[in-house]
Amino acid sequence: MSAGIAPARAREAALLGLGAVTLTLGAGSVLLLLGGYDPAAAGAAMLRGSVGSWNTFVSITLVRSVPLLFAGLAVALAFRAGVWNIGAEGQLYAGAVGGVWVALTFTGLPSPLLVPAVLVASGLAGGLWALVPTLMRLRLGIGEVITTILMNFVGIYMAAWMVHGPLQEQRGVFPQTDRIIEAARLPALIPGTRLHIGFGLALVIAAVLAVMLRRSRFGFQIRAVGASPEAAAVAGRINPARVVFISFLASGAIAGLAGGAEVSGLTYALYEDLSDGWGYTAIAVALLGGLRPGGVVVTAIFFGALQAGAGAMQRDAGIPAAWVDVVEALVILAVLGLDRVRAARAATSTVEGGA
Amino acid sequence: MSQVELTLFLESAVRLGIPLALAAMGETITERSGVINIGLEGSIIAGALGGALGALAFEGAGLGVMSGAMAGMLVGLVFAAFAIGLGADQIITGTAVTIGGLGMTGAIYQARFGATGTELSLPTLAPVAIPVLSEIPLVGSALFAQAPTAYFAYLMAPIAWYLLFKTAWGLELRATGEAPAAAEAAGVRVRLVRLVATLFGGAMAGIAGAHLALAHAGTFAENMSAGKGFIAIAVVVLGRWNPILVLFAALFFGAASALQFFLQALGFDLAYQIFLAFPYVLTLAALAGWVGKSRAPAALALPWEPHR
Numbered sequence A: 001m002s003a004g005i006a007p008a009r010a011r012e013a014a015l016l017g018l019g020a021v022t023l024t025l026g027a028g029s030v031l032l033l034l035g036g037y038d039p040a041a042a043g044a045a046m047l048r049g050s051v052g053s054w055n056t057f058v059s060i061t062l063v064r065s066v067p068l069l070f071a072g073l074a075v076a077l078a079f080r081a082g083v084w085n086i087g088a089e090g091q092l093y094a095g096a097v098g099g100v101w102v103a104l105t106f107t108g109l110p111s112p113l114l115v116p117a118v119l120v121a122s123g124l125a126g127g128l129w130a131l132v133p134t135l136m137r138l139r140l141g142i143g144e145v146i147t148t149i150l151m152n153f154v155g156i157y158m159a160a161w162m163v164h165g166p167l168q169e170q171r172g173v174f175p176q177t178d179r180i181i182e183a184a185r186l187p188a189l190i191p192g193t194r195l196h197i198g199f200g201l202a203l204v205i206a207a208v209l210a211v212m213l214r215r216s217r218f219g220f221q222i223r224a225v226g227a228s229p230e231a232a233a234v235a236g237r238i239n240p241a242r243v244v245f246i247s248f249l250a251s252g253a254i255a256g257l258a259g260g261a262e263v264s265g266l267t268y269a270l271y272e273d274l275s276d277g278w279g280y281t282a283i284a285v286a287l288l289g290g291l292r293p294g295g296v297v298v299t300a301i302f303f304g305a306l307q308a309g310a311g312a313m314q315r316d317a318g319i320p321a322a323w324v325d326v327v328e329a330l331v332i333l334a335v336l337g338l339d340r341v342r343a344a345r346a347a348t349s350t351v352e353g354g355a
Numbered sequence B: 001m002s003q004v005e006l007t008l009f010l011e012s013a014v015r016l017g018i019p020l021a022l023a024a025m026g027e028t029i030t031e032r033s034g035v036i037n038i039g040l041e042g043s044i045i046a047g048a049l050g051g052a053l054g055a056l057a058f059e060g061a062g063l064g065v066m067s068g069a070m071a072g073m074l075v076g077l078v079f080a081a082f083a084i085g086l087g088a089d090q091i092i093t094g095t096a097v098t099i100g101g102l103g104m105t106g107a108i109y110q111a112r113f114g115a116t117g118t119e120l121s122l123p124t125l126a127p128v129a130i131p132v133l134s135e136i137p138l139v140g141s142a143l144f145a146q147a148p149t150a151y152f153a154y155l156m157a158p159i160a161w162y163l164l165f166k167t168a169w170g171l172e173l174r175a176t177g178e179a180p181a182a183a184e185a186a187g188v189r190v191r192l193v194r195l196v197a198t199l200f201g202g203a204m205a206g207i208a209g210a211h212l213a214l215a216h217a218g219t220f221a222e223n224m225s226a227g228k229g230f231i232a233i234a235v236v237v238l239g240r241w242n243p244i245l246v247l248f249a250a251l252f253f254g255a256a257s258a259l260q261f262f263l264q265a266l267g268f269d270l271a272y273q274i275f276l277a278f279p280y281v282l283t284l285a286a287l288a289g290w291v292g293k294s295r296a297p298a299a300l301a302l303p304w305e306p307h308r
Helices: A010-034 A039-051 A054-080 A088-105 A111-140 A144-164 A197-215 A217-227 A229-235 A240-267 A278-288 A293-317 A323-351 B003-032 B040-057 B061-085 B090-113 B140-144 B148-166 B168-178 B180-185 B190-217 B228-238 B243-265 B272-291
Strands: none
Touching: A010 A039, A010 A278, A010 A293, A010 A323, A039 A054, A039 A293, A054 A088, A054 A197, A054 A217, A054 A240, A054 A278, A054 A293, A088 A111, A088 A144, A088 A240, A088 A278, A111 A144, A111 A240, A111 B272, A144 B228, A144 B272, A197 A217, A197 A240, A197 A293, A217 A229, A217 A240, A229 A240, A240 A278, A278 A293, A278 A323, A278 B090, A293 A323, A323 B061, A323 B090, B003 B040, B003 B140, B003 B148, B003 B168, B003 B190, B003 B228, B003 B243, B040 B061, B040 B090, B040 B190, B040 B228, B061 B090, B061 B190, B148 B168, B148 B190, B148 B243, B168 B180, B168 B190, B180 B190, B190 B228, B228 B243, B228 B272, B243 B272
16 A cells, blocks of 8 residues: 555655645645735745744754654655554654653763663664554554554653653652753754754664665565565565564654654753654655655655744744644645546556556 | 442543544444545544534524534545545545644634634533433433433434444445445445545534534634544444444443543542543553454455446
C-alpha cells in the first residue's frame, strides 16, 4: 500500500509536492477570503514571521522544524515498510520523559557522556512505546492504527503524570520538571542562534535512512514488504515479520528522539503540553516529502516555517493560528488527490500502449 | 461505598459512554462496508460546532442536533470524496480530515466568538426521565434519565443490527465489505453503498458531537471531542462490528472513564492523570485479550475501482 503513495522517482515526488503546495495555497486563500480575511496580509505576516530575517529563519523556523523532522522521518520509515504508525505523538512524549529522566538523574556525568545518554534514553523510550503496538500486530494480528493512537493518549497522560508527580520540580508549584543542568543540554549548532545540534543529528539520520533505503539489502526488504508482504515473503524469501519488527521499533526510536532533542535542546525541561500535535503533523510532513528522507527534510522546514509564520499571522493579521491545521489538512488532501490523478494517468497511458 | 455513590458512578458511566456509542455505531456500519474512517474525530468536532451554531440559530437544542448531524455528514462527504471517489488511502485521508476538522472548527469558532472564547451558553438538551423505567433501583436513573440522544442510541443499536443482519440491504453492505468483487458481480454498486455507509457514519458522529456540546457541556470548546473519534474506532473493534455489542462496549469504556469517581469514593488516592490514561490502557488490554478471535471485514481499508 505504501508503494501507492511513494512515487518511484525523486523528480516526480518533488513535482507532486510543489503541485500540492500550489493547490493548498490556492484553496487556503479562497478559504481565508470566505472567512473575511485578507490573504495577502496573511501571506506577508507569514513570510515575515518565518523567513523575515536570517535570525528568524534559523532561530524560529529551523528550530520549529527539528521535532517535525525527527517525527516526519519516523513516519516515513514506518509507512515505507507498510507500518501505519500513527503513534509518533506518544513516542515523542515517551522520548521526552526518558531523556529528561536521564538528564535529571545522572547529573554527575560529564557532558560528552551525558548528552549522548540523554538522546539514547529518549530513543529507547520511543522504541519501547512502539513495542506494544508492534507485538500486538505481530503476535495477535491487531492493526497498529488503533493501537498506536491509543498509545498516544497513554503517552500524553503518562508525561502529564510525570510532571505532576515523580518528576515534578522541587518546589512543587508548576506542572513541569526542574531545568536540566548545562552538561545535559545540546550545544548550539550555529553559535549565537537557538538552533541546537538536534537539527544536525536529524540531518544525519535522514542521510543514513536515505542510503539504507536505496542501497542496502535491508532497505530493499523494507520497500518490498511495504509494497506487498505476501509477495516479499514468497518471491524474495524475506521474513516480513522481522522487517516490520525492526522498522516499527526504529520508527518509534526516531520519534522518541524528537522529544529528547526538544527537551535537551530547547525547553531544558519537560512540560505537559510539550508537543503541539507534532506527531500528527509529521504524517503530513512525511507524505508531502514523498516518504523520502531528503523530501522530509525539505517539507519539515516548510512546516516549521508555517508554524513559525502562524504566530506572526495571528499577531499581525488577526488570523486564528488554527488555520495552520487547516493548511496541513489541505496539503495532505492535495498530495492524495494529485497522486491519484497521477496514478490514473499512468494507468491510462499503459493501457493505451504508451507507457 | 454507598448506593448514592454507585448510582453516581453508573450515571457518569452512561453519560460518558453515549457519545462513543453514537459515533461507534455509525462507524460500525461504515466499516462493515469496507471503509475505515479515522476522520471520525473531524465529524464529531464538526457536529459539536454545528450543533452549537444550529441551536443558537434555531433557538432550540433539537434542531441543533439536526445541524450537528448535517455538519458531521458534510465532513464525512469530504472523507468519502477522497477515500471512495478518488480511491485514496483511507488511513491518511482520515488523518487529514481529523486535522482539518479540528483546525476548521477552531478557526470558525475564533472568528465568530473571539480568540479568548467568551463562554458561550447554549440551549441545552435536558435529560428526560422515562416513567417507570427510570425508577428501577440502581440502574434506572443511570440508563433512563438521560438526554434524548441517549435513547436514540439505545434504539439505533437493535435497528442497525436488524438492518445489517436481517435485510437484503444489510447483506449487500456486508458483501461490499467482505468481497467487493463478488458484490459487484452480483450487481451491487460498491462505491455507492460505501458512500451511503460513510455518510451515515458521519451523521452519527455529528450527533455524538452535538450531544457533547448540547447535553454534556452546554457550550462549545475547541478540541472538545478530545480523541473520542479514535476511541470510537477502538470501541467498534471491541464490539466486534456488531451494533448491539458496540453499544455495550461503549458503555464499558464509559464505565472505565467513570472509574475515577468510583475509586476515589473507595479511598484510592491515585494521580488524576493515571485515571485519565486508564480507559486507554484498559481498551488496549481488552483488544489484546478477547478481540484476537474476531475478524475485521475482509476488504476493510481497501479502495475499490469499479470494473466496467
